[in-house]
Amino acid sequence: MKHGRKLAAATTGLILAGSAAMTGTPASAATNMKGGPLPAGTTAINILNLNDFHGRIDTDGKGTLGKNFACTILTQREQLGAANTLTLGAGDLIGASPFTSAVQDDAPTIDYLNALGMNASSVGNHEFDAGYDDLTQRVEPRADYEYLGANVLIKGTQTPALKTHEIYDVAGVRVGVIGAVTKDTPSLVAGTGVANLDFIDPVDGVNRVANELTDGNEANGEADVLIAEYHEGGPYSSTTGTLADQLAVPVFAHLVNDTSAKVAAILQGHTHQAYVYDVQIPGEAAGSTRPVLQTGNYAAAVGKVQLGYDPATKKVTGYNAANVPAVAPSPACLTNATYQSAAKVIDDAIAFAAPIAAQPVGKITADILRDGADDRKRESALSNLVAQQYVDVVNAPGRDMGADIGVMNPGGVRADLLYGTDGTVTFAQAATVLPFGNTVKTADYTGAQFKQILEEQWQPAGVSRPFLAMGLSKNVTYTYDPTRAQGSRITGIFVGGAPIDPAKVYTIASASFLITNTGVAPDNFGTFLKGTNYRDSGLVDQNAFVDWFKANSPVTPSPVQHGVAILNAPTAINYGKTTTFRVEGVDLSSNGKVKNTSVLVSIDGRTATTAKVSSVRVEGVPSRDGVADVAFKLIGKILPDDSPRTVYIKIVAAPSGTTAWVPVQVKG
Missing domain, CATH: 2.60.40.1930 (Macroglobulin (MG2) domain)
Structure with a gap:
């Protein structure tokens, strides 16, 4: 049964083309109370938020991360008042998960969020990892919370493919929660899984629903307060970027400046950053702001927003917003029935995964790392290692697919390999490096096309990650000049110590995410769609990596920059x-x-x-x-x-x- 005090089912009817005219006057003209009491006479509407959870119920075999997060949610809910509090998300709650959750296709994470009383979340791109059918036929039926996607349409139509919003009764106030996901989703997941969907501009999706919920027509639902949950965000954390820095990034500026003034709070995700900003509400008097918040990722913090709704003026007149770090369970949590239910889900998942996870598959001689905390903009030893193993596994005796070059997208490498006490790597550790279940494929590209692939590491203007550093097999090096214009920065490529021949055909090996001809550019690497002689090895990348690791143990990280x-x-x-x-x-x-x-x-x-x-x-x-x-x-x-x-x-x-x-x- 879906959680929440819902007033009406969310619309799944037609969305009209174009942006509807703004009507109605819900929540706006608010003041940041800076942690102080909400304005006198207002009704408190509280939101506890998470984003980019990625199945982090367990990372240490004890469930510490998931239990800490559960206690933090429940403690905050009790302090705020459960009757006035919604628990919401900004997407990627599942997918790219650690082994404890991934080994059961994230069913434990869904059950855990059910136990915590999750109300609703926008879909994230990772909710589509196994395709739209998996989301709607397996994930949604298991979830007691709603998945929302106001900008996800049935291909070639204006018909929503998912619920666009949900309305909740919070202390007599109708609160509309609208969800939307990055429009880049088709390039971030296997294209075949979303081939029958269109992903329109998320702001357009939110604004259309915001107008519908304030048009005075009770038949299509009305709301007093609107909340936008975007699986899209800014590239900086509060510690690395000011609001001005964020607003210089077009995608962030669009989200906060162009979202309808009727929306009282904007919750974000996708970029794995932690920030809380006060942003001027468009069209309102100077100083009238609304909170824009993202919690980071991986259960590190709970987002907390308190809105003060004035029933006389029918506006949100004050708010507080903060990120609350997750902390260890208190004695009160340990005796809380809801906490115990969530903790049991974690413990059961650990018990199921433990025998499989603990199997040693080899050793490493030192840490083999990605580029920092989800940065993706610098080359990494682990991405290069994965690229090399792609070449090795498809060229192994009996397969002999003739790969010349291996490549790896940094977003597909999801966990570091840490030396620990003796360098032993378990099945769980190796499997978590590549959690998406792609197959290993090859295709042929000219040297000129490979140069263009490397040029596409510099992403299109306006995206939230301006550079995606490709992992490369050990025989490939290249030089570049970052001061040159887009498309002309690569100055030389060498394969096996010889300059690449622009006219020669080279066979590239990678995961099916990159080696694709679905028509959707993976991570904006459009040249991958222009290959020839596409071939599938039949190997699942995760299994192939584990087997390769066993055969090549001990594995030493290369210090070479390509x-x-x-x-x-x-x-x-x-x-x-x-x-x-x-x-x-x-x-x-x-x-x-x-x-x-x-x-x-x-x-x-x-x-x-x-x-x-x-x-x-x-x-x-x-x-x-x-x-x-x-x-x-x-x-x-x-x-x-x-x-x-x-x-x-x-x-x-x-x-x-x-x-x-x-x-x-x-x-x-």
Whole structure:
């Protein structure tokens, strides 16, 4: 049975094309009370919010994370008053989950959220990981809470494919909760699973429903207070970016500036950031603001919003908003029946998963890491490792698919491999690295197309993640100039130490998420759709990775950076004249233990110079660790005659072995 004090079923009727005119005057013109009491005479409407939970009921075999989060939710609900409190979400509650939940297709996480009394959530892109049919036929029937998607339509129609909203009675006030998901969802999940859906602009979806709920027509539902739950957000946390920084990002500015003024609070997700901002309500007097909040990710915090609704003016006149860090269960929690029900779900899931999870599959010699906390904008040792194993498994005897290059999208790598006490890696740890159940595929691309794939690491303008660093097999290196224009930043690619041939065909191996011809560009890498000779190995990537890990144990992380920035790269060298350029990004940031100290620069095997590497980070897109300024003068001929010829400057960083080549003409 679905939780909540609902007044009416949410509409699933037609959505009219275009933005409806704004009518009605619900919640607006509010003041941030900065933690103080809500305005006198107002009715408190409280929201406890989560986003990007990703099945984090257990990460340590004890359920610590899930139990802490459960207690924090219940404690806050008791303090606020359960009768006046809704528990809501901004999507990605399931999917990309740790082994304890993933081994049962996230059923334990759904049961856990049911036990906590979840009311509703927007869908996230990960709710579509196994497709629309799985969401509507398995996930939704199991969930006691509502999944909402005001901008998800049946393909080619204006008919909503999901509930657009739900209305709740909170102390006699009609509260409308509207959900929407990033319009990029088709490029973030397997395209076949959402092939029959359209994802329109989430703000358009929310505004259309907001207008409907305030048009005075009781037949289609009316609300006094509107809440928007967006699975989309800004790229900064409160500690790394101001509101001005966020508003400079088009997707964030659109969400907060163009969402109807009728919406009293905007809750966000998707970008895994933690922030609380006060944002001017469009069209209202200066100083009339509304809260915009995201809780981060992985059960780290509970979002708390308190709205003060004035029944006389029919407006929200004051609010408080904060992120409350999850804390260990209190004695009161331990005896709370709701907490005990949620904790039992966790314990049962751990008991089911434990025998499978504990099986050792191999060892590592050191941590093998992604790029920080869900950053994705710098190359990582683990993404590169996954890319290499794709080549190895499809080229194994008996398969021999002839892969030349392996690639991996950083968003598909969901957990680090940590050394721990003795380097042992369990089945659960290895399986959680690749949790999506893609198959391993190959397709053929020209060298020119592969260059374009690398160019597409710089994402289209306005997206929340401006750079997605591709993992690459160990035989591939490339150079780039971040100061160049979009589409022309890659300056050189080398496969097996030889420059790539733009006309030659190369076979690329990866997961079916990337190697696809569904018509939807995965992570905005549109060139992957232009391959030929698509072939499926039949291997599930998670199983293939576990088996590869067993066969290659112990596994050592490579400290080699595959992409290196060369600034002011020379095109020609004249004897007796000084050549200078800058090298940036020779250090692999995810392997912080290996810091390069120098680079050796040679030409056709002859040492030209060495240069010191400074362990600094150059901010940019992408940011770059490890910088060297190179200067040398070529004295003495290296050519048999005076005819100019193209040779290669070779740059090798020590001790990592990161290597880059720069083609130049040597003039006699």
